[in-house]
Amino acid sequence: MSTTELHQQVRERFGVETTDDRVLALGAAGALCLLVSAITFLIGSPFTALPFAGFLFTVAYGLYEYQAATAKALSFLATIGTGTILALITFYLLVEALPAIRLMGAEMFTSTSEPMWRTRGEEMYSLVPMMWGTLVTTVLAMLIAGPLGVAGALFISEIAPDAVREVVKPAVETLAGIPSIVYGFIGFTILNDYMMESLELPTSGSLVIVGLVVGLMSLPTVVSVAEDAIASVPESMKSGSLALGTTDWQTIKSITIPASFSGVSAAVLLGVGRAIGETMAATVILGHAQRLPDPLYDVFGNTETLTSLIASQYGVASGTHMSALFAAGVVLFVSVTVLSIGSQYIERRMKHQLQGES
Amino acid sequence: MFDRVALGIVGTAIVTFLLGWTTLFDRTSPDTAVAGLSLFALFGVAFLLAGAGLIAAGIASNVGLFKTTADQYTGLGTGVAFGVVGFATGGLVTTILFGVGATGSALAGLVVALIVTLGIAVLPEDIGTTLPVGLLALVWGVLLAAGFVDVGWVWDPPSLAATFHAPIVVPLVTIALSLLVAWSGAIVAEGFGSQGRQNGAYLMIGLNAFGMIAVLLLLILFVVRKGLPTLLEGAQFGPGLSISVPFLTKGVMLGQQYNGIFPAIVGTVWLVVGAVVLAIPMGIGAAVFLTEYAEQGRFTAVIETATNALWSTPSIVYGLFGYAFLVPRFGNRNSLLAGMMVLGFMLLPLVVITSREAIKSVPDEYRDASAALGVNQWQTIRSVVLPAAMPGVVTGVILGVGRIAGETAPILLVTSGAPFPARAPSILGSFRFTATPPFVQNEALLQASSALPYQLYAVITAGVGQEEAFGWGTALVLLLVVLGFYAIGIASRIYFRRKLHQ
Numbered sequence: 001m002s003t004t005e006l007h008q009q010v011r012e013r014f015g016v017e018t019t020d021d022r023v024l025a026l027g028a029a030g031a032l033c034l035l036v037s038a039i040t041f042l043i044g045s046p047f048t049a050l051p052f053a054g055f056l057f058t059v060a061y062g063l064y065e066y067q068a069a070t071a072k073a074l075s076f077l078a079t080i081g082t083g084t085i086l087a088l089i090t091f092y093l094l095v096e097a098l099p100a101i102r103l104m105g106a107e108m109f110t111s112t113s114e115p116m117w118r119t120r121g122e123e124m125y126s127l128v129p130m131m132w133g134t135l136v137t138t139v140l141a142m143l144i145a146g147p148l149g150v151a152g153a154l155f156i157s158e159i160a161p162d163a164v165r166e167v168v169k170p171a172v173e174t175l176a177g178i179p180s181i182v183y184g185f186i187g188f189t190i191l192n193d194y195m196m197e198s199l200e201l202p203t204s205g206s207l208v209i210v211g212l213v214v215g216l217m218s219l220p221t222v223v224s225v226a227e228d229a230i231a232s233v234p235e236s237m238k239s240g241s242l243a244l245g246t247t248d249w250q251t252i253k254s255i256t257i258p259a260s261f262s263g264v265s266a267a268v269l270l271g272v273g274r275a276i277g278e279t280m281a282a283t284v285i286l287g288h289a290q291r292l293p294d295p296l297y298d299v300f301g302n303t304e305t306l307t308s309l310i311a312s313q314y315g316v317a318s319g320t321h322m323s324a325l326f327a328a329g330v331v332l333f334v335s336v337t338v339l340s341i342g343s344q345y346i347e348r349r350m351k352h353q354l355q356g357e358s
Numbered sequence: 359m360f361d362r363v364a365l366g367i368v369g370t371a372i373v374t375f376l377l378g379w380t381t382l383f384d385r386t387s388p389d390t391a392v393a394g395l396s397l398f399a400l401f402g403v404a405f406l407l408a409g410a411g412l413i414a415a416g417i418a419s420n421v422g423l424f425k426t427t428a429d430q431y432t433g434l435g436t437g438v439a440f441g442v443v444g445f446a447t448g449g450l451v452t453t454i455l456f457g458v459g460a461t462g463s464a465l466a467g468l469v470v471a472l473i474v475t476l477g478i479a480v481l482p483e484d485i486g487t488t489l490p491v492g493l494l495a496l497v498w499g500v501l502l503a504a505g506f507v508d509v510g511w512v513w514d515p516p517s518l519a520a521t522f523h524a525p526i527v528v529p530l531v532t533i534a535l536s537l538l539v540a541w542s543g544a545i546v547a548e549g550f551g552s553q554g555r556q557n558g559a560y561l562m563i564g565l566n567a568f569g570m571i572a573v574l575l576l577l578i579l580f581v582v583r584k585g586l587p588t589l590l591e592g593a594q595f596g597p598g599l600s601i602s603v604p605f606l607t608k609g610v611m612l613g614q615q616y617n618g619i620f621p622a623i624v625g626t627v628w629l630v631v632g633a634v635v636l637a638i639p640m641g642i643g644a645a646v647f648l649t650e651y652a653e654q655g656r657f658t659a660v661i662e663t664a665t666n667a668l669w670s671t672p673s674i675v676y677g678l679f680g681y682a683f684l685v686p687r688f689g690n691r692n693s694l695l696a697g698m699m700v701l702g703f704m705l706l707p708l709v710v711i712t713s714r715e716a717i718k719s720v721p722d723e724y725r726d727a728s729a730a731l732g733v734n735q736w737q738t739i740r741s742v743v744l745p746a747a748m749p750g751v752v753t754g755v756i757l758g759v760g761r762i763a764g765e766t767a768p769i770l771l772v773t774s775g776a777p778f779p780a781r782a783p784s785i786l787g788s789f790r791f792t793a794t795p796p797f798v799q800n801e802a803l804l805q806a807s808s809a810l811p812y813q814l815y816a817v818i819t820a821g822v823g824q825e826e827a828f829g830w831g832t833a834l835v836l837l838l839v840v841l842g843f844y845a846i847g848i849a850s851r852i853y854f855r856r857k858l859h860q
Contacts, residue, residue, distance in 0.1 A: 044687050068736035072651055078643030079652070079661055082710060085703050086664045089675065092682045148566055155567035159560055168571060170848045175574045177757075177844035179764025181811045182581065182833050188818055189826060199520040206519070219570060249556035270670070277672025279767040280811075284818045297460060300520035307674045307767070314681065314771055329678040333671060340670040341663060 023069045030058035030073070089333070097330045100125055100323035108327060117290035119317070125324035127331060129292045133207060133303040134276055134332075140211025140299065141218060141275040146268050149222030153264070156223070157230040158252050169227070176220035184284040187213045192285060201300055205287040208299040213281045222271040229263025230256060234354065262350035269343035273336045279307040288312050306332050360424045360549075363415055367408045367543035368561070374404050375536035375565070382529040388509045398509065398524070401532050402502025408539050409495030415546045416488030427551030432486025437479030440490055443538070444474035447494070454513055484550050487558075491542040498535055502528070537562065578837065585834025588827045592616040605831055610778035619832055621779040625694070625807040626839070628783065629773070630763050632698025633705050638755060641709025642744075648710075649717045650739055669707035676700050677771035685772055692806040694783060697773030701762045708761070712754020716747040749854035753847050760843030764836060766811035775806025777816030783807045810836040 033055035040048040062070030101108055104125050116126040156169050191213070192204045233256050241251040257264070282305045290309070293301030304312075306328045317325055380386040381397065390397045419426040448470025453463040478486045501507045511524040544561040545554040593603040608618035644661070652658050680700035688696050720743050728738040783805060808816075814836060817829035 041687065068734050071736050071740075072647070075643040075647035075651060078640045079647045081640055082644045082668070082706060083661055083664050085706065086668050088683060089668075089671070089679045092679055093675065096678075096682045148570060151563045151566045152570050155563045159563060160567070168567070170852065171571065172574075173848050174841055174844045175578075177760045177764070177840050178574075178577070179766070179811055179836055179840050181764065181766045181814050182837055183577075185814055185818060185829060185833050186577065186580070189829070195520075198523060198526050200523075201519055203519075216573065220574070223570075247552045247556045249559050250552055273670045277670075277674065279672065279674040280815065284815070295460065295517050298518050300518050307672060310674050310678065311767055311770060314678075326678055326682070329675050333675050336670050336672055336675075337667045340667050344663065344666055 023066050026058060026062050027073055030055055033058060093326055093330050093333055096323055096326035100320050100327045103320055119321045123320055127328055129290055130304045130306045130309050130328060131331065132292055133305040136207050136299060137211045137214060137282065137305055138272060138275045140208065141215035142272055144215030145218045145222045145271050149219050150226050150264055152223040153226035153230055154252065157227045158256060172220045172223050176224060180217060180278055181280040183213050183217050184281040187281055187285045203287045203302050205285045205302055206300045207303060210282045210285050214275045214278045218271040218274045221274055222267050225267035225270055226264045229260045229267055232263065233259045262346045266343040266347045269339050273339045276336055277307060277332060279311050282308040283311040360415065361547060363411050364543050364547035367411050368540050368547060370404050370408050371536045371540035371543060374401055374532055378529040378533035378536060388525050398502050398528055402499045405495040405499030406503060409492040409499055412488040412492035412542055416484050419484040420482055426484060426549040428482060428484035429551060430482060432478050432481050432483045434479045436487060437475040440478050441471040441475035445471035460517060487545050488542055491538045495535060495539055498531065581833050581837055584830040588831030589834055619813055619835065622808040622810045622813040624783060625809040626763055628694060629697050629701055629809055630759055633701035633762055634759060636699060636702030637705035637709050641706050642713050642751060644710050645713035645717055646739060649714055650743065665707045665710050669711060673704065673765050674767040676704050677768035680768060680772040689804055692773050692775060693804045694773060694807045695803045697769050700768045700772055701765065705758045705762050708758040709755060713751045716750025717743060720746045753851040756843055756847030760840050760847065763843060764811055764840040766815055769809050769812050770815065773807055773809065774812050775808065779808050
């Protein structure tokens, strides 16, 4: 292969414009070093430092001598790295979850016969109670965060006077930062006692408290994302409606909400994702019983969520038990990723529509 | 006259709404007596008055006593909203009165909902928006005022684990009904029609927003009130600048007068520093490549989707990944380094997303002007694009740091060690250089550490008890750290946006 061909290949494959052989050689050396250090890291060799030092040296020399090309190559590496992390997460979760799934088969996600979770003796891992727990808490949380969040977003974006908006909007965004463990601590010390005392619950902790706390927790997130969607409805659409003599509320009802509907649903989906993945509040509030509540809709009962299962049992787990926890992680990961892709699709469609109409 | 009645109704409803909340949280006792009436009987009287007022106003408007702008029909929207209320009321009442199961009460609720929806939809607006609310208020008022439901009332549903006592049920129903009454009263106040409906809707939305902010602010105040005594325990503010706060500067040791959370604070600081060092160069690099170098196509779309998926991945999943991937490679034990990397991975997608937004919002004229000077693309990026995008990037990073600083689940799996350590990890002091690979060693980086959120979790798993005050102190410090990051991030965003629009 002649050098010109090589250059052309490089240009086509990687989009790197170069006519300098030394740059190419340097890039190849750097890539090789990084590849070797990635492999040694994967197999857990103590010699990882050697090729990595070589990579660092190549980069340093490249930055000194061929800054533009090196910077571009580095930024490309960073991009690849971001994708690689997702791939690694997916790979390791699946590999670790495999033994449990192989042991239980499809029953892991369908079996409802007692006992559903036994870690000693004849092992039995059914994720059904945890999936149910996650579903119930998520639905409860969204019943709170959905309507209240959208109403809050409407208030900030459409109704509040400017002075109020300038205070409330940043305040809500700041409140989104309260760490979940703080909510959990309040739920554990205050709400659990309150519920046991006032409602005569037999056990400490119940799904309804988790739903309430998680709903409150995801409220600010839903508000600020939904507010962004509502604010992105073009002013011209609203003015057109107002010019017909409608009231503000009629315009909100028949123009703003329909136009921002997909964006608002994306916000709610994002909130759902947060609620599903919420770990600490559920872990400290729930009483960790790996069985279905009886009857199923008893939200005052105790069960387990996927997240709290992992957080409460990883310390005592090993072998297939640990693998079953990874299977719970897979269920979480898959459902949240599906939600994320769904909400991105909706958002993209909304952007497309608004650009088409305005 | 008409206006005053309506305003009186709204005012009464807001008072019962607020009193409902204070009663629910035990701030006002159900035994409080005003003018010989217990609190619940007082609620009853208020609802009787409001209900009667609403019905009277509706009828007065309908027969033409007062001139209003009511529409001919109430409409399906309001009908459906009442249908939902009807479903809840019908279902609950049949369960409580006849003790039927879930299916039965759901069916009964559906029947009620259907009748209510259709019935209200075809009523004239002035009747349809007042009569149902008025009737509900009257019924509830009679139940309370006549003592059918008093402090000793109990409902024990057979299928739920909970037992409902009056001190919880009455405030809850009162709050819900107060909202309905206030809404209806607000519509009456504007004389029905589109203006009335706007008034009603705005009142509801405003109350909701007010309630939301109030609850969240109360939460913070609550933590501050509970945690401040612990935080300041043994603190001395001497003459001049000599301040000593043992809670922030000491570990947990036997025989020490005041225990503190210094090791956890240092742990959190190192975790954040490590995550930032890992995530920021990588995140900004990826953002530059995606926005400036790469052609927008399938590759960028895939990476973008991957970034968003990473961003929404639950923290516990990151923890599991760190447990399976990083921990075995760092000596098979929990370590600070593994925590740094996992938190860095969590921070990365946020840095990529916000940096991309910031770089995209740099106007193309900047790039053109720079290119016209004959410099290459990298020089343009370095000296024009990145500086212009820096404010947005910084803001995003600060917000992201706030998020990971409060993250507990991943730390639990990959970093946590002894729950109440006496000493902080000393990273700077434990670098060792060796002649054999891996040449640089840092014992402290490979050891387990505590962190603020983990410390709080440890208090909970230790059974709270004696440690509860310690927990509140930790919660306060954690809250201050995290909200501090958020406040700085948001303030800087507002500042830079203003500067941009000038």
